[in-house]
Amino acid sequence: MREILxxxxxxxxxxIGEMFWELIxxxxxxxxxxxxxxxxxxxxxKAMNVFFEKVNxxxxxxxxxxxxxxxxxxxxxxxGDLNELxxxxxxxxxxxxxxxxxxxxxxxxxxxxIDQIMNVIDSNVETCESLQxxxxxxSIGGGSGSGLGALIIEHLRKMYPDKxxxxxxxxxxxxxxxxxxxxxxAILTLNKLKDNADAVILLDxxxxxxxxxxxxxxxxxxxxxxxxxxxxxxxxxxxxxxxPGTLNTDLGELLVNLVPFPGNHFLAVSxxxxxxxxxxxxxxxxxxxxxxxxxHETFCxxxxxxxxxxxxxxxxxxxxxxxxxxxxxxxxxxxxxxxASYVPTGVKIGVTSIAPDGYQITGLALANHTGICRVLDRLxxxxxxxxxxxxxxHWYETNEVSLEELQTAxxxxxxxxxxxxxxx
Amino acid sequence: xxxxxxxxxxxxxNRTLIHARRAAESQPGNCQRQIQLIESLLxxxxxxxxxxxxxxxxxCYREGVDRSHSPxxxxxxxxxxIWCSWMAYCLDCAGSLEEAKAFYTDAIHLAxxxxxxxxxxxxxxxxxxxxxxxxxxxxxxAEAHYKKALEAFSKQKGLRSIEVADVLHNLGVxxxxxDRYNDAIEYFRQSLSIRTxxxxxxxxxxxxxxxxxxxxxxxxxxxxxxxxxxxxxTRNSQIQADNYEIMVSRKMDNSxxxxxxx
Numbered sequence: 001m002r003e004i005l006x007x008x009x010x011x012x013x014x015x016i017g018e019m020f021w022e023l024i025x026x027x028x029x030x031x032x033x034x035x036x037x038x039x040x041x042x043x044x045x046k047a048m049n050v051f052f053e054k055v056n057x058x059x060x061x062x063x064x065x066x067x068x069x070x071x072x073x074x075x076x077x078x079x080g081d082l083n084e085l086x087x088x089x090x091x092x093x094x095x096x097x098x099x100x101x102x103x104x105x106x107x108x109x110x111x112x113x114i115d116q117i118m119n120v121i122d123s124n125v126e127t128c129e130s131l132q133x134x135x136x137x138x139s140i141g142g143g144s145g146s147g148l149g150a151l152i153i154e155h156l157r158k159m160y161p162d163k164x165x166x167x168x169x170x171x172x173x174x175x176x177x178x179x180x181x182x183x184x185x186a187i188l189t190l191n192k193l194k195d196n197a198d199a200v201i202l203l204d205x206x207x208x209x210x211x212x213x214x215x216x217x218x219x220x221x222x223x224x225x226x227x228x229x230x231x232x233x234x235x236x237x238x239x240x241x242x243x244p245g246t247l248n249t250d251l252g253e254l255l256v257n258l259v260p261f262p263g264n265h266f267l268a269v270s271x272x273x274x275x276x277x278x279x280x281x282x283x284x285x286x287x288x289x290x291x292x293x294x295x296h297e298t299f300c301x302x303x304x305x306x307x308x309x310x311x312x313x314x315x316x317x318x319x320x321x322x323x324x325x326x327x328x329x330x331x332x333x334x335x336x337x338x339x340a341s342y343v344p345t346g347v348k349i350g351v352t353s354i355a356p357d358g359y360q361i362t363g364l365a366l367a368n369h370t371g372i373c374r375v376l377d378r379l380x381x382x383x384x385x386x387x388x389x390x391x392x393x394h395w396y397e398t399n400e401v402s403l404e405e406l407q408t409a410x411x412x413x414x415x416x417x418x419x420x421x422x423x424x
Numbered sequence: 425x426x427x428x429x430x431x432x433x434x435x436x437x438n439r440t441l442i443h444a445r446r447a448a449e450s451q452p453g454n455c456q457r458q459i460q461l462i463e464s465l466l467x468x469x470x471x472x473x474x475x476x477x478x479x480x481x482x483x484c485y486r487e488g489v490d491r492s493h494s495p496x497x498x499x500x501x502x503x504x505x506i507w508c509s510w511m512a513y514c515l516d517c518a519g520s521l522e523e524a525k526a527f528y529t530d531a532i533h534l535a536x537x538x539x540x541x542x543x544x545x546x547x548x549x550x551x552x553x554x555x556x557x558x559x560x561x562x563x564x565x566a567e568a569h570y571k572k573a574l575e576a577f578s579k580q581k582g583l584r585s586i587e588v589a590d591v592l593h594n595l596g597v598x599x600x601x602x603d604r605y606n607d608a609i610e611y612f613r614q615s616l617s618i619r620t621x622x623x624x625x626x627x628x629x630x631x632x633x634x635x636x637x638x639x640x641x642x643x644x645x646x647x648x649x650x651x652x653x654x655x656x657x658t659r660n661s662q663i664q665a666d667n668y669e670i671m672v673s674r675k676m677d678n679s680x681x682x683x684x685x686x
Contacts, residue, residue, distance in 0.1 A: 089445035115486040126438040
């Protein structure tokens, strides 16, 4: 058994988590209480054990820890459709919140709650036969997901040095901004992710908003639409860990294929096709799915494709597609992708037969592209504009984060961005 | 207990903790469930420390102590004192000296506030706190707490108890490092007197005193006395007093009892 423990931190992290679990419940034939809706064969049970703990033959519980410094979102989940799904001893909700401030999440409030969080995590790890690692969802622009999320990841690295840490990290954008100090929070978190995570799948709110809006005819996109895209991507990234397939059966293998240099573990993900409201894939066009998967506008982060190159790519197709079909359609794609001169131009490909609920065929690309520096540079620019004038920095200094710490984080991410540019 | 047995105990304690959390979560206002959760945390913490997972153990203790401060819970002072001193001991073993100092000090204040002068842990707390101060180079405070440890043990265990001998020995070490050689000699002599009385003739602790006295006499230039004490110390082959080195102070075991709540 190769279990994965999911940890959802903050408002965004828990909203994504809620949608993710709803999706994979359906994929594994479980209802919203974690009860099987059909007979489960041994192979299916083995697949489920990656993300679910079997309590008895009629009950499965997500291996999930949910954390927030304010109770609102988690309380809503606890009172909603999934109120009988989660193990409530794995839920930690506190008051009064981090006030959108990384320093409060990491230092002040985080310090008070980190022991309880790590004890809950330790308890969950103790029940695993052979834990692979951790999957974390959070945003990096707020206070809890960013600060407390960074603190948790730092502790995980220290306490579990040989376990893999994958994050789905939502980066802030000026178009959908909740607070002026998001760039500070983002840079501070990215610095911790650089040092402590094994792979960070960066999700850009701007880009997600654009993708979601392109599918909606009658209304504007909202956070639920963005979270749906993220949960579909998460489901597909983890599909090869949950279902039999030909690609990368554990987190370690994913890393070996995707991360060529230490520190350069910031990845972009794309998912296709995205269905609009009321849309369904009655007649899947596999060639179109492959093309959409690798289309620049499908990637969930603002990648500079023109001035960058791929360092590595993995593609996973789910549903009714044969290996031959995949290979034939990938020939043209392989030739079109610009790789760094020192890496082979191969694309690691996998196929699993189980598509996400509501889909017949899907494609996912997980890419390490040097153009990710555009996201980093955008955040650095926003950071610098404020930091040069020391705007809002007193909120950090009064919460135990010094100007020097802010500067160090900034320099570290600037160095990371430069390393990506050099890698091209 | 063997390592495998300890690991099984940890798994069992972990399952107990999970059940306790679920129970406490389902009825947040139920004090008994909160207390059971705290006890589960502290039990698991103790086991983790015993297998060397000190940080994880401390994490359990911290959460337990934090929960015990809830205004809804009504503990007696003795229980609070025990938990506080456990915390201090764990942090001390882990090398977190400032945190250990804070918890040892809290434990002492708890004892004073509740007038627990006769509590058997007080001597241990004062002795170990003195050692923390010594490591932090706060020798005046170290000496003060060693003397309080002496006072506590004298009352609880008697003037000629082993615990008194141990604290006298620790005072000897402290005074040696403060260059107060005559005071150090006097403390070691007193410690030796009790140890030769209470312990077998050939015993590590007895030999330790002889070795320390040998070192001290050499330091003050009395080679004849030094040689006499050195010969006494080497009667036990387990102790080698090479170059008449001083032995270190002794921290006292502050392991918790099996159960706090009856």
